[in-house]
Amino acid sequence: MKHSKMSAAALAGVLALALASCSGGGGTGATDEPEGSAESLTMLIGSSGDAETQAVQAAADAWTEESGVPVEVVVASNLNQELAQGFAGDSAPDLFYMGWDQFQTYASDDYLEPYAMDLENAGDFYPALVDAFSFEDEFVCAPKDFSTLGLVINTDLWAAAGLTDADIPTDWESLQSAAQRLTSGETVGLSMGPEYQRLGVFMQQAGGGLMDGDTVTANSPENVEALEYVQGLLEAGVLKWPADLGAGWGGEAFGRGSAAMVIEGPWIRGALENDYPDVQFQVAELPSGPDGPGTFTFSNCWGIPEGQDTAETAQDLVAFLTSDEQQLQFSEAFGVIPSTESAAATYAETYPENAAFVTGADYAISPVAFAGASEVVTEFNTKITTLQSADAQALLDELQSQLESAYEASQG
């Protein structure tokens, strides 16, 4: 009888353990699949701001109404990490933004369901985007939209500095002089994120780039010239990184009036309208460098994890989200350019103020993105923060060797 009491106590403990484990269940993801009938989707997005979040949520709701399948839209605070953790934990979201920079890595690890060629509108996407999201010649996931970079100008500050339309920078020299004139007191002429994803455009404008076909060309003289030009802007005090202006990103620095010009993409429009509705601005193409114009194109695709039960349903949702009609709604909400040629044409007509971004698409290139490149680029970005006091050549030499070994590794 002594025993029975003790065992009861111990049993209670074990029971509690069991209970605790049963009461689990994340409520989403793979864990509640057995419920079967009540299928639901989880969508993980990396949002540029409230405007984008709300638009995606609205689209998902609209689809839910049609299909009866509930969709939970989850905004990642760090998309790449949360995605990776999802895959590591065998509970990846059913649908997610797959960034251009991570796509090759994920595709080469067989993490992605190749579904895009089965879509009805598979042939409507921009060929460049289809290339960007193909792995071993297979069109894997449908491009969500795309963006290019432009020069965003605060028109009030522009006028206040006595500048006119004729002064809109067309080359490096006029960019520097405009930035110079816009710099005063609390305002700096130009700002942009301290990262390859911005500075890379100067490399292209100088005739350089990190890759030329299969060759890594990170430390080419053109790239050195580009970095030295940016260094010059920093030294002159007409360019400052957002963090040095107390802002989290270029758009915030611009909205607050801490920077009169920023190099950003169309997403800045939605963010500004939401957070800083009073700021007047216009968008120009990026100025040309010694070798002509240059800008980056960024894109996400709608990723679906490989071999998930929900893949087919998720695919339906993608078809809905990539329809011209829906894409144009996203455009309206947060400025991205539709990924299908037909919708992009409509877009250019509807939003002449974004014309500069669309024009940029003519000569835009994709940033380097082979599997493993993003780790090297991240490392390079940490160095850019201190570009002002750094030796551009040495910086690029280091990048060259890291990129070379990463590229070798990616080629197996």
Next chain:
Amino acid sequence: MKERVTGGLITGYVVLVVLALLYIYPFVIAVSGSFKTDQEANADPMALIPETFTFAAYERLFTGTDLPLWATNSFVVTIVVTVFRVFFDSLAGYALSRLRFRGRNTVFALFIAVLAVPSVVLMIPRFLVIKELGLYDTYGGMIIPLLADAAGIFIMKQFFDSIPASIEEAARIDGAGVFRTFWSVTLPMAAPALITLTILSFQGSWNEFAHFVISRQSPDLHTLTTGVGTLVSGQLGSGTQFPLKLAAAVLMTIPVAIMFFVFQKRIMSTTEGGEKG
């Protein structure tokens, strides 16, 4: 001599008051900052009294984020963990202190060895095990690994050691079983240690972060630490939003602050369970 002592005391006061202000100031400024507008928090972070007093940040927390859900999860996890940890730790502590059984020394040595394993080192390994057991991204995975801890067992064992064995004699002679003796005679005597352990467990699981980062990922399972963590480390492009972050910090501190002020004496008593117990 006396002079010098008094002089020292005054200098001591000044130094202590300055230091105390330094320690308190961040909390005061956090509270006042949480009632400012975004603009004012940036433009005038120093002002202790907001120029325009606003609840906007709190409103946003309750309407724009899942803070209520995070708080619920935090309470559920914290309460379950605390209740069971105190129970399991006392059971084990009692057995190690009172019961003679073969293998006792081995078990004790195991617990002591475990004390020396740094928990952060275990983060990735534990994730692997949680995943293998199919507990990843469930309450089970978040809660079960926290249900017992070596330090707590040790504290309880020490305390039971200090309770004279003779008090159990009467109960045993009356024929009470081991569990009853433990439950109704010895355990009540250990109330001070139980309270200490309860407080420590409560605060520990309320403030736990790393474990909840690796044991879950679904937003439905965010606790206050991981949820507010996403706010603090900033969503992409959402700007600095200091009042929002400060308001979240203030709210999540309230329960531990209440706990702290209610049990201040016990928490800060340095002799009990420390040198004497």
Next chain:
Amino acid sequence: MGATSTAPAPRTRRGSARGGETAAGWLFTLPAILIIGVFLVAPIALALWVSFTDWNGRNSPLFNDNVEVVGLDNYAAITTDDSLTRELFGRSIRNNVYYVLFVVPLQTALALFLAVQVNRRLLRGKGFFRTAFYFPSVTSSIAITGVFLFLFASTGVVNRVLALMSVEGPNWFADPRGIIHLLLPQPPASWLEPGFLGVSAWEWIAGPSIAQCVLILLAVFTTSGTFMLLFLAGLQNIGPEIREAALMDGAGPIRSFFSITVPMLKPTLFTVLTLGLIGTWQVFDQVYLTRGTPAASTLTSPAYLAFQQAFTDNEPGIAAAIAFVLFLIIIAMTLIQRWVLADRDEPRNRRRERRRLAEGAARLQVGPTAGAGGGLT
């Protein structure tokens, strides 16, 4: 207070009750053994296995045909291979070394100072001061880090205060410059060659970055209260009589502090240093929360890097290897410190030391530097 009252278990009931006690003993300890075994001991074994494989994080690392044993490759990747991963690891070690070098002495000294001040017999408002100094220790690392991000923003409170003193403050969290670098002229080129763990000699001597200094302050701010309590317990053991006797002998307060108080506090000092070392080598929360800041690469710690390798870079093998190297570092540090401060370790002292460690660890664990002091959760 001296004698630890270790009440022996009742020896009277040898005979019949013994079998019962064995069953009861195991039943009572079973839940704890299960939990600690499954979530503390088993992980170590599993991770050791993973650290020798090329598992990519998908499916199970056990009974999986796609998983191959790669021997010491993962350890080589962070120590001998000329790779970016090694450099990241080297840098995380560098960052963490400076973090430890600054936090441990500062928090110990400050805690001791506070304890001595608060322990003065004539002091009024003791309770208030203790509360003020200890309160940061019970709050969460998330909340405190959020507040510090606000305080140390480029135009934040700290820089405004500095401006009042006509000092132009740095942009704290965005400033990756090492504070020792700031004092030195540009080095000869040979210093910039990749050195130990792929990090150049010049980078090794960088000192903590300005951003790292904020995390150092944060750690000192949040742990000094806990350690103050440990020192207070030690001080109460000394009792005022001894110090007064010293004063009678004509020793000044400073001399009596160093010749009487510090030696008598040696056991506590030992505990505080051990906990400090273990804790600072495990810094994670603050690093995780500031991972998006511009100077993040000067804030990484091995603990964070392991996390990143496992969850962002899909390299659980390397992550596990980093975890084991970190484990070895922590053990080595504790042994070295134990050896330096060696005392003739009587068994009785051992026990008390263990208790102090458990107490302190349990306390630290609840606070913003969670993770400090042992595998507690």
